[in-house]
Amino acid sequence: METLGHLANGFSVAFTPVNLMWCLLGTTLGTAIGVLPGLGPALTIALLLPITYQVAPEASFILFAGIYYGAMYGGSTTSILLNTPGESATIVTALEGNRMARSGRGGAALATSAIGSFVAGTLGTVGVAFLAPVVVKFALSFGPAEYFSLMVLAFITVSAVLGSSSVRGLTSLFVGFVIGMIGVDLQTGQPRFTFGMSQLLDGVDVIVVAVGLFAVGETFYMASRRYAGKDEIVPLRGSLYMTAAEWARSWKAWLRGALLGFPIGALPAGGAEIPTFLSYAIEKKLSKHKEEFGTVGAIEGVAGPEAANNASAAGVLVPMLTLGLPTSATAAIMLSAFQSYGINPGPMLFMTQANLVWGLIASLFIANVILVILNLPLIGLWVRLLKIPAPQLYAGILVFATVGTYGISQSPTDLVILYLLGGAGFLMRRFDFPTAPVIIGMILWPLAETQFRRAMTISNGDWSVFYKHPLSLTLLTLAFIGLIGPHIWAYVEHRRRRGPEHVPGDA
């Protein structure tokens, strides 16, 4: 009840015309930068930090939160239409989303991602408002051993994206491991796979890899086949928006995505990528339309991960507001914005800065509404992009990918890496190696390695930490079930199907 009172107070802060304007500005700007690969919310907010000298804290945080949520919406648009993820959290969206767009269902993919983002973003914000203290307690119980076990679970689910040939899929995954290891090793400070280049000491940005493999590689592949096949302009099939059947397939995926995204987002080393992988794997397992995955595109494979990334965006705010603990680049920059007002987020923030915190939470609800209103009518406009003839469209994608990559760090080295990976992506496509496992490998490996080594350092080399901690044991058990469960299930199915045939003989 007290929370509702605070929230009402928050809405009274957020609903002033000036703050509504900041919210609208933030969401619009956020959508735009989300669409552009390279320009993420962290960089944008960092560049806008000087406005903290000019405006009230409420206004700037409403603006920043709008940018943050907006980027999550915008990132999916290019993933779906152009196979060029604008944000690392929307890489998984590209997998099914782009397939859908290419089979004429781009409108539905965009709609399920926008509405799913709204549903999950709203649920996540409710979580921030009501569950923050509980979630924080859960998140703190995650130590290095638990994280490592979570990574093991994530690795098991990776099989969902390995594609038809597991040898090819695993090869891609290992390439991802190697790319993930490039740079200074956090545990020892020693450079690995940098070949003496200082530009490689910080590693390779995951967006550069995703854009290189997906967008540039795809463009090269299309160019190589220009005269081999027909010009494919995909006509829009059916309704621009979602059909009743698609609604029915989406809503459960949204809820599951939100349930995964929010708590993992709140983990101090959770991030937005892992819940999207997990959600994708779960949706693929549960779907009644498995044949659509990787072929014409399955709507669940867009709805789940999109919901997961927006819910995790809300989850990230929980440790930031309650502990002063930034768990993503964007949260770290928002934290420094707090500091420039002389406010230190921490356990006391909800009491000492009630207006600010609840105004911010209320504006998150408003931002979600604005974003869905902003994004749904735009779908008609966006899908027209797909009517551009292939040569012009792919030329545009190449320009877009190049400019966006340069925008990440203004580093020429990144451009060289982008085109090298584009070449690799082309070869992988040509010889039928899946590209998604590369990305997953490069994100998961460093996390798994770091957490494993931390756990072993803390325990002084004692392996038992992984099974003596109950949470860690639970996660490992889940991973084990995930690994052998399908085989047992298949065996049981097999027996049951054979069963009736044997009954007459036995009798």
Place this chain on the structure above:
Amino acid sequence: MLNRRRFLMSTAAAGAAGFAALHLSPAFAQDAPQIQIFVPAAPGGGWDQTARTMDQVLRSEKLISGSQITNVGGAGGTVGLPQFISQWNGKGNSLMVGGMVMVGAIIANKSANNLTEVTPIARLTGEFEALVVPAASPFKTAADFVAALKADPTKVPVAGGSAGGSDHILFGLIAKTAGVPANELSYVPFAGGGEALSALLGNQVAAGISGFGEFSEQVKAGALRLLAISAEKRQEGIDAPTLKEVGIDVELFNWRGVFAPPGVSDADKAAMITLVETMAKSDAWATECKNRNWTQILLTGDDYAKFLAEDTTRIEAILKDLGLA
């Protein structure tokens, strides 16, 4: 590299242009100079904050008419430094922000360039470090902590920032003073003090070392116990002894300062020192430092160069002990 403001206007939405314009105040004094600030780190971090706060204070004090900030991030500043040395050579109106982290990164990354090649202008601020333990920890004082460390360093895992960074260096110095071999320490590096905080609050490590600001709120709330700080004297409003008071003869500030490029004239150097000194003594600067938990440790020109040389020697020695150099 590309100017952030121009880049944002040209690539992001039109809205960004509005903010950038808001940031540019009207030119107050026609005779005030324009300066350029080179930040060898991505936007948002400590050096970038220093540059942007300097820009703000210098303009509000009417000491400059405006400034242009360039970010070239990566590898603790060692990606930006060679560029500042080669491409900004002789530019008398420019400054580079840097600090202790860069000294460590140059040594650990075996960088081809180092800070003796640039012109030291002023050391501006520092953040002293804090040694903390979870509230439930058996360590009541820094002496308890050191005693446990002496008994068996492998049983005392300590969380902090990245390997070879200021937190790790301080841990190495404490151990060295206590006579514990640095290579036996159990240091658990995290990407930053914030992430280390979660390991402390979850009781996963025995102690934590990071900038005081990273822990201050949790100390106030009683979730962490502050054992000692690395400042040279007791700090107002902070109820904890310095390391020196508890018999550990170590003092450490994670300092930040500014440098001019190589090859600037003596007149330009003197003018720049005066400009930065005037700024550092203004009330506006004092307010900003207070908000951000930055301690002012102003040191200019030759004194700063001398300090830099001493600190480099000290850091190099401890990084060698830790097996990082």
